[in-house]
Amino acid sequence: MLFKVDMTVNIPRDIPFAEIEDIKKREKDYSQQLQREGKWRHIWRVAGLYANVSIFDVKDAEELHELLMALPLYPFMDINVEALCRHPSSIRDDDR
Amino acid sequence: MLFKVDMTVNIPRDIPFAEIEDIKKREKDYSQQLQREGKWRHIWRVAGLYANVSIFDVKDAEELHELLMALPLYPFMDINVEALCRHPSSIRDDDR
Amino acid sequence: MLFKVDMTVNIPRDIPFAEIEDIKKREKDYSQQLQREGKWRHIWRVAGLYANVSIFDVKDAEELHELLMALPLYPFMDINVEALCRHPSSIRDDDR
Amino acid sequence: MLFKVDMTVNIPRDIPFAEIEDIKKREKDYSQQLQREGKWRHIWRVAGLYANVSIFDVKDAEELHELLMALPLYPFMDINVEALCRHPSSIRDDDR
Amino acid sequence: MLFKVDMTVNIPRDIPFAEIEDIKKREKDYSQQLQREGKWRHIWRVAGLYANVSIFDVKDAEELHELLMALPLYPFMDINVEALCRHPSSIRDDDR
Amino acid sequence: MLFKVDMTVNIPRDIPFAEIEDIKKREKDYSQQLQREGKWRHIWRVAGLYANVSIFDVKDAEELHELLMALPLYPFMDINVEALCRHPSSIRDDDR
Amino acid sequence: MLFKVDMTVNIPRDIPFAEIEDIKKREKDYSQQLQREGKWRHIWRVAGLYANVSIFDVKDAEELHELLMALPLYPFMDINVEALCRHPSSIRDDDR
Amino acid sequence: MLFKVDMTVNIPRDIPFAEIEDIKKREKDYSQQLQREGKWRHIWRVAGLYANVSIFDVKDAEELHELLMALPLYPFMDINVEALCRHPSSIRDDDR
Amino acid sequence: MLFKVDMTVNIPRDIPFAEIEDIKKREKDYSQQLQREGKWRHIWRVAGLYANVSIFDVKDAEELHELLMALPLYPFMDINVEALCRHPSSIRDDDR
Amino acid sequence: MLFKVDMTVNIPRDIPFAEIEDIKKREKDYSQQLQREGKWRHIWRVAGLYANVSIFDVKDAEELHELLMALPLYPFMDINVEALCRHPSSIRDDDR
Numbered sequence: 031m032l033f034k035v036d037m038t039v040n041i042p043r044d045i046p047f048a049e050i051e052d053i054k055k056r057e058k059d060y061s062q063q064l065q066r067e068g069k070w071r072h073i074w075r076v077a078g079l080y081a082n083v084s085i086f087d088v089k090d091a092e093e094l095h096e097l098l099m100a101l102p103l104y105p106f107m108d109i110n111v112e113a114l115c116r117h118p119s120s121i122r123d124d125d126r
Numbered sequence: 127m128l129f130k131v132d133m134t135v136n137i138p139r140d141i142p143f144a145e146i147e148d149i150k151k152r153e154k155d156y157s158q159q160l161q162r163e164g165k166w167r168h169i170w171r172v173a174g175l176y177a178n179v180s181i182f183d184v185k186d187a188e189e190l191h192e193l194l195m196a197l198p199l200y201p202f203m204d205i206n207v208e209a210l211c212r213h214p215s216s217i218r219d220d221d222r
Numbered sequence: 223m224l225f226k227v228d229m230t231v232n233i234p235r236d237i238p239f240a241e242i243e244d245i246k247k248r249e250k251d252y253s254q255q256l257q258r259e260g261k262w263r264h265i266w267r268v269a270g271l272y273a274n275v276s277i278f279d280v281k282d283a284e285e286l287h288e289l290l291m292a293l294p295l296y297p298f299m300d301i302n303v304e305a306l307c308r309h310p311s312s313i314r315d316d317d318r
Numbered sequence: 319m320l321f322k323v324d325m326t327v328n329i330p331r332d333i334p335f336a337e338i339e340d341i342k343k344r345e346k347d348y349s350q351q352l353q354r355e356g357k358w359r360h361i362w363r364v365a366g367l368y369a370n371v372s373i374f375d376v377k378d379a380e381e382l383h384e385l386l387m388a389l390p391l392y393p394f395m396d397i398n399v400e401a402l403c404r405h406p407s408s409i410r411d412d413d414r
Numbered sequence: 415m416l417f418k419v420d421m422t423v424n425i426p427r428d429i430p431f432a433e434i435e436d437i438k439k440r441e442k443d444y445s446q447q448l449q450r451e452g453k454w455r456h457i458w459r460v461a462g463l464y465a466n467v468s469i470f471d472v473k474d475a476e477e478l479h480e481l482l483m484a485l486p487l488y489p490f491m492d493i494n495v496e497a498l499c500r501h502p503s504s505i506r507d508d509d510r
Numbered sequence: 511m512l513f514k515v516d517m518t519v520n521i522p523r524d525i526p527f528a529e530i531e532d533i534k535k536r537e538k539d540y541s542q543q544l545q546r547e548g549k550w551r552h553i554w555r556v557a558g559l560y561a562n563v564s565i566f567d568v569k570d571a572e573e574l575h576e577l578l579m580a581l582p583l584y585p586f587m588d589i590n591v592e593a594l595c596r597h598p599s600s601i602r603d604d605d606r
Numbered sequence: 607m608l609f610k611v612d613m614t615v616n617i618p619r620d621i622p623f624a625e626i627e628d629i630k631k632r633e634k635d636y637s638q639q640l641q642r643e644g645k646w647r648h649i650w651r652v653a654g655l656y657a658n659v660s661i662f663d664v665k666d667a668e669e670l671h672e673l674l675m676a677l678p679l680y681p682f683m684d685i686n687v688e689a690l691c692r693h694p695s696s697i698r699d700d701d702r
Numbered sequence: 703m704l705f706k707v708d709m710t711v712n713i714p715r716d717i718p719f720a721e722i723e724d725i726k727k728r729e730k731d732y733s734q735q736l737q738r739e740g741k742w743r744h745i746w747r748v749a750g751l752y753a754n755v756s757i758f759d760v761k762d763a764e765e766l767h768e769l770l771m772a773l774p775l776y777p778f779m780d781i782n783v784e785a786l787c788r789h790p791s792s793i794r795d796d797d798r
Numbered sequence: 799m800l801f802k803v804d805m806t807v808n809i810p811r812d813i814p815f816a817e818i819e820d821i822k823k824r825e826k827d828y829s830q831q832l833q834r835e836g837k838w839r840h841i842w843r844v845a846g847l848y849a850n851v852s853i854f855d856v857k858d859a860e861e862l863h864e865l866l867m868a869l870p871l872y873p874f875m876d877i878n879v880e881a882l883c884r885h886p887s888s889i890r891d892d893d894r
Numbered sequence: 895m896l897f898k899v900d901m902t903v904n905i906p907r908d909i910p911f912a913e914i915e916d917i918k919k920r921e922k923d924y925s926q927q928l929q930r931e932g933k934w935r936h937i938w939r940v941a942g943l944y945a946n947v948s949i950f951d952v953k954d955a956e957e958l959h960e961l962l963m964a965l966p967l968y969p970f971m972d973i974n975v976e977a978l979c980r981h982p983s984s985i986r987d988d989d990r
Binding site: 633641689692 | 729744
């Protein structure tokens with residue numbers, strides 16, 4: 031199942047720089063691992079913002095929830111989730 | 127350049143059924159032509175709504191504007207546009 | 223998969239009374255058929271409003287979309303969809 | 319009487335980890351006790367969010383207020399309440 | 415049980431004057447009957463608006479729903495409902 | 511003159527417990543004194559929230575402002591004010 | 607008592623031109639009469655909009671309501687009302 | 703040129719009382735000086751709120767900006783600005 | 799004085815095509831005349847929308863109001879106005 | 895490509911004065927450098943607010959993102975981005 035997830039990041043100013051760097055590194059590693067597994071299908075930066083638009087391809091809402099909760103940056107994110115379907119006008123049977 | 131475009135469709139009730147069918151058919155043909163040309167990269171239906179989330183890959187804002195204005199359903203759409211960039215965590219140099 | 227769906231109904235004033243009665247009857251029949259099939263798990267009226275809160279139990283977003291699109295009252299509804307998961311505090315393994 | 323309650327949790331970052339764990343444990347115990355008593359009829363996690371959708375079955379608004387105020391996580395919750403009625407299309411006389 | 419109900423009225427311009435007068439008269443009669451029965455405890459006009467703030471005292475949400483649905487002006491109203499409780503600072507045990 | 515006042519309370523977490531208890535006690539005393547003087551006509555708790563709906567009966571906006579500013583909890587309140595009039599459908603000449 | 611009233615005008619397109627001219631003329635006459643009586647203290651146009659910001663000086667909310675309801679353009683206005691007090695920093699005891 | 707300015711004040715709780723008193727005194731002195739110069743034409747308190755509605759009469763937007771930026775309370779204010787014009791229905795050629 | 803004006807156009811569907819073409823032609827002529835006079839300094843299309851962002855350079859709010867009210871498309875526009883000043887970081891004394 | 899960027903600045907109160915002065919100086923230098931390079935085409939102050947309206951002329955969304963992320967005040971800004979096109983009514987082929 032496909033979900034669009036909008037993530038906007040706000041890191042509090044009182045977190046030490048080294049800790050932020052560590053969180054961001056783990057976030058990147060985790061994101062790339064999920065991308066390689068085909069679960070995090072797309073991730074795009076929104077121009078000018080510390081925010082992204084992502085497409086997840088997961089078994090169900092349960093799996094999506096677990097993947098998002100494990101994001102190292104999750105505590106600092108505003109999240110918006112929309113369930114997606116194949117569009118009848120799509121030329122790809124499997125547009126992921 | 128990549129743009130995310132959210133489209134929500136509201137067709138007025140006083141348009142004759144045959145005319146709506148014709149508009150929808152032309153919309154589908156036009157959408158599929160742009161998909162084949164690689165300009166309309168993705169189109170997903172939002173579950174439960176007459177709405178889609180789309181990714182366009184165009185030369186610039188000018189081309190995006192022309193493509194959207196030519197949508198047969200454009201007069202009945204609410205449109206939201208966001209400019210996208212490659213995300214530094216993406217594993218694909220060219221995630222389109 | 224479970225989805226919460228909020229539906230608010232606004233029937234235009236220019237639809238003949240007999241037609242509205244027919245639509246409402248078909249809506250009720252359809253809703254009760256889906257309830258008997260276990261796909262429309264719950265439906266509650268919001269006090270004071272022509273609106274309901276519903277829980278659907280479907281295979282995926284695709285099936286939810288098809289069920290909602292077939293609602294006789296769909297053209298007159300505002301719809302809001304949220305994907306649900308089992309809650310870790312629930313005492314029912316299968317709270318539907 | 320039935321009420322739908324939406325709860326969104328935001329725990330401040332300066333609460334010690336052990337204290338949060340304790341609050342969450344008491345929240346879970348309390349929620350499960352109310353579920354066993356039949357007062358907290360349903361609780362579902364909203365996918366991707368630290369939030370739930372719940373259905374309460376209580377004597378009146380007074381009892382709902384007391385139950386919610388006693389939630390260990392209440393000080394960190396945004397709460398939205400809607401009074402519900404039986405829906406005329408429901409196939410269950412007592413859909414709780 | 416007490417409920418606060420905000421009602422804002424928007425009567426479409428194409429309803430004949432005589433019909434509006436008739437609806438308003440029936441609305442007033444109905445409102446006053448419910449006031450005499452003690453179910454519509456208070457009704458105040460919001461200054462400058464075609465809107466009121468009302469307090470209902472009913473058995474439950476079911477009864478509130480039926481009373482509101484029977485308002486002759488209901489089809490032209492925006493309605494907002496909030497369930498109320500006795501306030502611990504109130505000097506009246508039965509502030510209705 | 512009648513005013514509806516909605517008050518929502520948010521007490522910051524860093525105020526010592528004893529100080530909060532003292533503020534709440536003074537709030538209650540002050541509220542009950544105004545109720546006895548007939549200036550604070552009604553106060554209801556909104557179910558599930560730390561919020562109330564109140565009706566004030568004062569000489570003018572000036573007096574309302576002074577009464578509200580003197581609330582011990584005022585610094586922690588979100589306030590919304592609406593001026594009310596007698597409603598033409600009210601059966602009470604003096605519905606306060 | 608002073609009230610600030612924001613009025614935004616939206617005249618439907620299907621009202622004949624002569625009728626609109628007549629309504630506007632009566633609106634202007636009525637407004638100027640109230641200004642001469644000292645009840646409509648100020649009226650300013652909001653730059654670029656068919657909207658005004660006005661200050662009324664009336665006996666109470668009841669009188670304000672009656673004055674506004676009698677505006678010939680009232681059926682086509684969005685209205686926002688705020689009760690005002692003398693400001694402690696004002697150098698005029700009677701700033702109207 | 704006339705501008706309507708809405709100011710809402712939120713003073714953080716951690717500023718020492720003596721400092722707040724000093725800021726408020728300087729704010730009042732400054733406001734009254736501008737009133738005497740005819741630049742701050744009106745200032746009204748919004749009933750029940752720590753907020754005012756003000757009318758400024760300045761040479762241009764540049765002067766308005768400088769006057770507002772110099773408000774001692776400016777760092778704690780939410781500000782909304784609207785440019786005003788003479789209203790064609792005003793009976794005063796110079797309604798300031 | 800500079801003003802930023804956002805204009806969003808919604809032309810009703812029941813206006814005959816020839817009339818729309820005429821309005822649009824007059825709008826374009828009028829806009830270009832004001833541009834040549836230096837009063838309409840900039841006009842940009844918002845990508846994907848029937849909307850523009852414009853910068854006006856006028857004597858005062860009065861002149862802005864008259865220019866906007868004379869737009870042939872004005873009856874079909876949503877308008878938002880913000881007064882602008884020279885920015886202290888601008889490298890142009892006269893950035894228009 | 896042209897982008898309109900709205901920036902609103904909120905500097906936290908706990909940053910030392912000298913540090914703020916340094917950040918603002920670097921912001922100004924950086925802004926003026928980009929203006930001289932022709933990438934930051936316009937910057938106007940919004941009257942009464944610590945906010946600006948800016949026009950950027952960049953190669954693509956990627957370059958815009960990098961330029962904005964490097965703003966010394968970026969961590970304290972709310973940012974809104976809109977992609978712009980040449981407007982068909984513009985009298986300048988190259989209105990930047």
